[in-house]
Amino acid sequence: MIDKLKPAPLAYENHQFINSPDGRILRILAEYQEPLSRFRREQIQDTVVFFGSARFEGEDAAKKNLAALKNTAKAAPADQEKELKRALAAVEMARYYEDARRLAHLLTEWSIQIPARRRRFVVTTGGGPGIMEAANLGAHEAGGKSIGLNINLPFEQNPNSYITPSLNFEFHYFFMRKFWFAYLAKALVIFPGGFGTIDELFEILTLAQTDKLAKKILVVIYGSEYWHRIMNFQAFVDAGTVSPEDLNLFKFVDTPEDAFTFLRDGLTEYHLGGPPKKEKEQEVLPEIAKTRP
16 A cells, blocks of 8 residues: 655745755845845834944953953964064054944934934944944944844854844845845945955945946045055056046045034935925835836
8 A cells, every 4th residue: 555645845845945056046035035024124214334344342352352462471472472463453443443333323313313204324234243343332322223234154253232133134145135235225334344345345336436326325434544555546546447536436534423424414415305205105125226228
């Protein structure tokens, strides 16, 4: 006698299929639709995105680590000298952590007072430590919500403790994570960072330069001393690889107060100014790319 077959699993409950190469398109769509659903539920209209190094610490932590290192002599002299140099650099760069925290606080304090049906200019980060943690912390201290768009990495990057829990996301695909950084952004703040920070900066600048954005995005590059050491933006113009006006796509600032004033004034002019539009509540979130025939 032939045994009676058990019902086959539903396709969307078949984990072997969902996690296979053939299920990749479903995983990609899930990383679009699930955040979209949550942003709608949380009434997020737009964001201000903070990028920067994941390796910076606050001043207290950096100074504590430096003091502890000076009180120990476990490493060989050469190794200890390298560790001391790194610890001194960490104390120097800690000011950017504190500045990101202050700027996020100022922005959030201002944005939560804007009369609107949905939440405006919500602080958003990559969800990890360093500058990301500082910005989420500043927003939290101001009494506002903030977003963390984390990424699943081999060297596990845990979400920091200051992200609003309902707005804590985990992505597998870098390109979907980058999509969500840009999709809602009305401003971008670039603090000192490494390869990832530079990648994120130039992706947005390229979209703006090539007129692929359906909105005005303000770009603030924070810490002119650091960035002028890292790259020579004027050299692009001198070599003829970008137009002189392309340097107007961003602005250098060096204090949280100057950054806040520039962002507040620009966001008000481009995204809060003018008479209210007579249109019904949007069913979808704002588009980043212009539609093409």
